[in-house]
Amino acid sequence: MQKATVPRTWNISNAHSQASLDSRISNDVRQQAFQHLEAVKSQPNAPLYGFELAGNSSLDVTLRYYGLQLLEFAIRYRWNDYGQEETAQLLAWVTSLTDAMRPENPLFLRNKLAQLWVEVAKRSWGEEWTDMDQQLAVLWDKPSEEKGVANKILVLRILEQLSEDVINGEDAVAGLRLDVLGNALNEIILPYALYTQLAGPRKSRQTLDLGTDGWLRRICSFFAQALQHASGGAASEVVKGLETAALRALDVLRSAMSWISLTAADEVSLVEYMYMAFHSPNLAIQTAAVEVLFVMLSRHWNPPSQETWIKLCRQALRPDRNRHDQANFRDNCCSPR
Numbered sequence: 001m002q003k004a005t006v007p008r009t010w011n012i013s014n015a016h017s018q019a020s021l022d023s024r025i026s027n028d029v030r031q032q033a034f035q036h037l038e039a040v041k042s043q044p045n046a047p048l049y050g051f052e053l054a055g056n057s058s059l060d061v062t063l064r065y066y067g068l069q070l071l072e073f074a075i076r077y078r079w080n081d082y083g084q085e086e087t088a089q090l091l092a093w094v095t096s097l098t099d100a101m102r103p104e105n106p107l108f109l110r111n112k113l114a115q116l117w118v119e120v121a122k123r124s125w126g127e128e129w130t131d132m133d134q135q136l137a138v139l140w141d142k143p144s145e146e147k148g149v150a151n152k153i154l155v156l157r158i159l160e161q162l163s164e165d166v167i168n169g170e171d172a173v174a175g176l177r178l179d180v181l182g183n184a185l186n187e188i189i190l191p192y193a194l195y196t197q198l199a200g201p202r203k204s205r206q207t208l209d210l211g212t213d214g215w216l217r218r219i220c221s222f223f224a225q226a227l228q229h230a231s232g233g234a235a236s237e238v239v240k241g242l243e244t245a246a247l248r249a250l251d252v253l254r255s256a257m258s259w260i261s262l263t264a265a266d267e268v269s270l271v272e273y274m275y276m277a278f279h280s281p282n283l284a285i286q287t288a289a290v291e292v293l294f295v296m297l298s299r300h301w302n303p304p305s306q307e308t309w310i311k312l313c314r315q316a317l318r319p320d321r322n323r324h325d326q327a328n329f330r331d332n333c334c335s336p337r
Helices: 006-018 027-040 046-054 061-081 084-099 107-124 132-140 150-168 172-176 178-189 192-199 214-230 236-256 262-267 270-279 283-297 303-316 319-331
Strands: none
Touching: 046 061, 046 084, 061 084, 061 107, 084 107, 084 132, 107 150, 107 172, 132 150, 132 178, 150 172, 150 178, 150 214, 150 236, 172 178, 178 192, 178 214, 192 214, 192 262, 214 236, 214 262, 214 270, 236 270, 236 283, 262 270, 262 303, 270 283, 270 303, 283 303
């Protein structure tokens, strides 16, 4: 992967403009441009072209998105053809682009970056890539003056997709490294003390987390803060961003509740956090919180977890909380079937 030349990236940019839906461009020219753009994906330096296109904020967003597609093709279909130095370079490009993400970038660009992060993680996290948790934490802790809540939404998207692909889904790539990825996901999500208690001695395995409270507690705490700030009389655009972030936090929690230790849910007071949602007038947030509780309490539990499950049920089924659930049911215009 050598340095991209200006003529090469210019040719890609020119082909991309010719492949647009401009009515002045003939179908034959458009098809030739599409064929050229598709052929670029198989070229040896395609990932480098992709990085330079995606990282150039002066370009049209659709061209930058095509740059991310070049990286995606290399990661998904050529990863096993690369050596260690080349895969390390792909990882560095993906993390660099993610770190440079701006709040004003369109959502589809940010979502594609999250997808690329997850695709790399499925192939290297826990072995070659051992500091992912630290990198996520750095991205998460970017000051709001610099990133707003866009960085947190991006991290939440990454964590949700990892949970879905590694644990809940049947992703073929993740399935090849299920033991490594499953252990790694538990290690960074669970509170550190609980994880060490459940996992036992580490033996020769490398430490992958920061040794802190874990993402479960961090996400719950952020959810509460987002709700508090959204109800504090902020500008409407700020409130909208905070409510979107709160919903993304609930997406992660809903995904995690299908597999995470019930002891962890109890330890972080998850039920208490979920009923904070009813202090928000946002019906979508209330409904998403109920869905988190439903996933958690409808799980099949093993005998050692019975006592914890009963404790969580009692917390959730208090009479005052049942009234919130019933009100949410009515407001969603649902009826039993």
